[in-house]
Amino acid sequence: MPTALPLCSAGMSGPHALHSLELRHLRCFLAIAEEGNVTRAAARLRLTQPAVSRTLAALEDALGVRLVDRSTHHLALTPEGRAFQESATAAVAAFEDALDSVRTVRRPLRVGHAWSAAGPYTTPLLRRWRERHPDVPLELLRIDDRTAGLTRGAVDVALLRGPVDAPGLVTELLYTESRVAAVPSDSPLSARAELALADLSAHTIALNPVSGSTALDLWPPADRPTATIIVANTDDWLAAIAGDRAVGVTTTATPGMHPHPGVVYVPLTDAPDLPVVLAWRDGPRHPAVRDLVTLAHEVVPPDATRPTGPTKPTRPRG
Template sequence: MTADLRHLRAFLAIAEEGTITRAAARLHLTQPALSRTLRQLEAHLNVRLVDRSTHHLRLTAAGIAFRDRAAAAVAGVDEVLDPTRAGTWPLRLGHAWSALGEHTTTLLRRWPRAHPETPLELLRVDERDAGLARGRVDVAILRGPVDLPDVVVESVLREPRVAAVPVDSALAARAALRLADLADQPIAVNTRSGTTTLELWPPDRIPAAAVEVANTDDWLAAITAGRAVGVTTTATAAMHPHPAVAYVPLTDAPDVTVHLAWREPPSHPAVADLLALTREICLG
């Protein structure tokens, strides 16, 4: 038997839902049919993907490794078969927040002049790898470490950190701040894709509270409402100016390195062109 796209979709539904029952309902299949499809895929690969020894299914180590590859393959097929994209092959550049900061507009304006035949799509994906693992993007802008198979990572920028505080707070009037100046405030922490954790502070000045958020919009909302202060980079100040938020330089927080990441072999023929243009813009 040869596995096909149907087997990959079945496996991904099981991986996401955690049970055969919910996955079968999602796919409008009977439970025996879905279980049979999973066994066929495992037989084809000659590896166990799902541990069925517990009531709540868990992926094996091989299943976890296979999940990202399967997701990327399904996303690629869906992209090719999307009728709204027929006749075009857009290059997808992903980011979790703030893209390339002040360099973003330059890239988006120069790309169509240099490569009019290839649309460039800038996509925000609220995941630490900006959608690269699941095949949602061809190149990702990443802040922070990433460990993905067959992925090349290259640093292109270093961004200073800044504090984000409500504009009517006493902190907003300061020319510069230190991490200790924020320690008495709740800290907005993006747990899905952010680079700030409470471990950024010295052990003797760790903030007492964190306000957990899942994306940049919720992070900004927490700060504008006066529920928290934040730590980010100059890219956020460039991409998300807000009349209720003041961005103040932080003098003792380490810079954040910005990376480009892509798969080898590349998932789009224009990846090399995008890398070259981005290096030219960011590195000069």
Template sequence: MSIELRHLRCFLAIAEESSLTRAAARLHLTQPAVSRNLVALEKHLGVRLAERSTHHLALTAEGRAFREKAAAAVAAFDAALDTGALRRRPLRLGHAWSAFGPYTTPLLRRWEREHPETPLELLRIDDRTAGLIRGDVDAALLRGPGVVGTPGLVTELLFTEPRVAAVPADGPLAARPTLTLADLATRPILVNTVSGTTTPSLWPPEAGPVSTVTVANTDDWLAAIAAGRGVGVSSASTADMHPHPGVAFRPLPDAPHLQVFLAWREAATHPATHDLATLAWHLATGA
């Protein structure tokens, strides 16, 4: 059996809905028809794309990898037939925390003014690539060098920003105008293992933190600091984008600055992606 575009669209619907039933309703097909399309695609590729049971469906590693290729192929086909309609589809911009920092509002306002035909959706996704690898977004604002060199991704450095210390607002460290890494090392360090950039390697090997406490997102990170479970390190933008009454942010001048990148897939899934990259670069550099 030959594979057609309908098989790819069906697979993408399954991936987005995580359900054969919901995918069938979305595509106005029967569930058996959706299941047959998935089986045919798996047989053609020679791999299992999804693990499914009566109450659960999840993509396999092969399925997640193929999702990227399928999304790019469908996007390219749609763009070839109707670029105007594709441009009217929202351009999804992911971030894990702090978005574009001080340039967030200028970016959203200028985009709306200069590209009214393409809505720009800013999505916070707690993931190392803010949903980019999973195909949840078309581009992402990412911090730290961890994604540079990732196969299939294009990354552009936009700017660097200072790091700050985050400490309990009612604790002794909050009374100081600035702090050092050594000041923090005597306390447990809150580490966001899902999307954060702070690890014990930020400190010299001979002067590392006494212990770490792991969290999975920015909200839990802030709550744990406010509760006195430890202290944290983040970008300067976090103080503006994520204020918390129980957390005080203080400059951390001896910590290296944090790089902020815009990333997108080599096979861009939205035709306005490069327009977004150009605007972000102009805002960040003032060029």
């Protein structure tokens, strides 16, 4: 077993330092790379910010290269860091697969999602999986990061929305979802049958850069909102809208999965549909991943890539 490298170690470059590295150093780097922020990475790993910074420094010292550019306000990977991200992702996945090869009991298939899972197809998928594969439990895990825990090995496969550009992942389109505006229930916008993106431009927009699918470039430059608030997860996003601090944009899956008495969902007429994909790591993987992909295509109707937005606002019950 390699000797543990204390979190506060630094300046130990060379072969001996490489032998001292552990899986936690890779997981720490991957969290930083995906979050683009040490504070968010620390929260995700349940560590302090200084501990994460020291772990990253120890990894860089051992490798003898700078992986993260700290010279700008927004943390970014160096070219070496981008190359190492792909290798580190594969290494973490290989570790998980090595454990699987000697387990006497098949471990659960862990399916990650950041929000809304597979929308209206979630329950049918879970129930049918239990009928077809009773020997392999399926665990649906909500993980608030860009790949729902996939790149750091927390899950085996993930339901993701929007483009997926993380290295080392394979994706398969399941269906598309129409976009809706989320507005306070007492807002004049909530009485509208439909909205356009321009109707939201004068309002503060709630954005979730951690796991959300909306960014300001959704709007044409001439109609781009100038005021935003940043939230870290779906619960905070809903609270900001219900509290009349902002409005938001989401997909048709959210009204069913996240109803809120203070939020009304109104169809957007000019926002592009959002793809929903299953993603998994390229290379060794949980043996049941392909079974899940096959079953998901059975559950999702063939015409589900067509716009499926509601024809009228989705209002809270009661």
